[in-house]
Amino acid sequence: MGAQWKHAGKQASATAKGRIFTKLAKEVMMAAKGGADPAMNARLRAAVETAKKASMPKETLERAIKKGAGLLDETVTYETVTYEGFAPHRVPVIVECLTDNKNRTSSTVRTLFRKGQLATSGAISWDFAHLGLVDGTPPEGADPEEAAIEAGAQDFEPDGEGGFRFYTEPTDLDAVAKALTGRGWTVGTMRIGWKAKNPVKVEDPAARAEVEAFLAEMDEDDDVQHIYVGLEA
Numbered sequence: 001m002g003a004q005w006k007h008a009g010k011q012a013s014a015t016a017k018g019r020i021f022t023k024l025a026k027e028v029m030m031a032a033k034g035g036a037d038p039a040m041n042a043r044l045r046a047a048v049e050t051a052k053k054a055s056m057p058k059e060t061l062e063r064a065i066k067k068g069a070g071l072l073d074e075t076v077t078y079e080t081v082t083y084e085g086f087a088p089h090r091v092p093v094i095v096e097c098l099t100d101n102k103n104r105t106s107s108t109v110r111t112l113f114r115k116g117q118l119a120t121s122g123a124i125s126w127d128f129a130h131l132g133l134v135d136g137t138p139p140e141g142a143d144p145e146e147a148a149i150e151a152g153a154q155d156f157e158p159d160g161e162g163g164f165r166f167y168t169e170p171t172d173l174d175a176v177a178k179a180l181t182g183r184g185w186t187v188g189t190m191r192i193g194w195k196a197k198n199p200v201k202v203e204d205p206a207a208r209a210e211v212e213a214f215l216a217e218m219d220e221d222d223d224v225q226h227i228y229v230g231l232e233a
Contacts, residue, residue: 025064032068046190084124086117088210092230097223128194132173137163139184151179196230
């Protein structure tokens with residue numbers, strides 16, 4: 001949980017699935033700005049793979065690619081905005097948003113932080129490493145440690161869903177993703193993100209539930225794209 005928080009069971013309802021598709025479509029659109037051909041655009045290729053794994057309808061996916069690549073009349077005006085702060089019990093949090101209205105997002109995020117504490121820029125991120133993140137599913141019998149070494153990743157950890165997250169230098173992100181793909185791994189996500197250097201322990205079940213509830217509410221906002229949390233699993 002020191003890398004990116006994932007909402008357990010978030011696929012349970014149609015509403016949640018629609019929210020996931022909205023966020024995935026934003027990822028696809030932003031990636032497609034670098035070109036509409038996944039074969040020539042590694043970031044788009046990974047975003048498309050993630051969208052397919054989530055069962056995004058083909059029409060929705062294709063429209064997102066065309067919109068992001070500027071092949072439709074509509075223009076994409078999303079920009080990334082990052083907020084730092086604390087969840088309950090002083091758990092450090094970095095929240096990345098993709099928004100077409102910074103004022104709306106700022107107001108919403110301030111409200112969502114009411115049970116925690118919104119901090120100034122740099123107050124939290126100094127205790128996080130800014131790294132390349134590559135999520136991959138291994139081929140049968142693959143050794144993730146060997147794959148990490150051969151691909152040039154700095155480190156890796158299980159993602160809790162049968163795959164692994166590899167950490168890279170930001171400049172090595174694309175090279176590591178390509179190396180893993182060449183070794184038969186299916187790369188589902190690749191981006192620059194954050195990993196906590198000193199995750200906080202929250203052992204009390206009630207306190208941990210408060211943190212989880214805070215993160216779940218934050219994640220439900222459409223503008224919130226990624227949440228990175230300094231919380232020990």
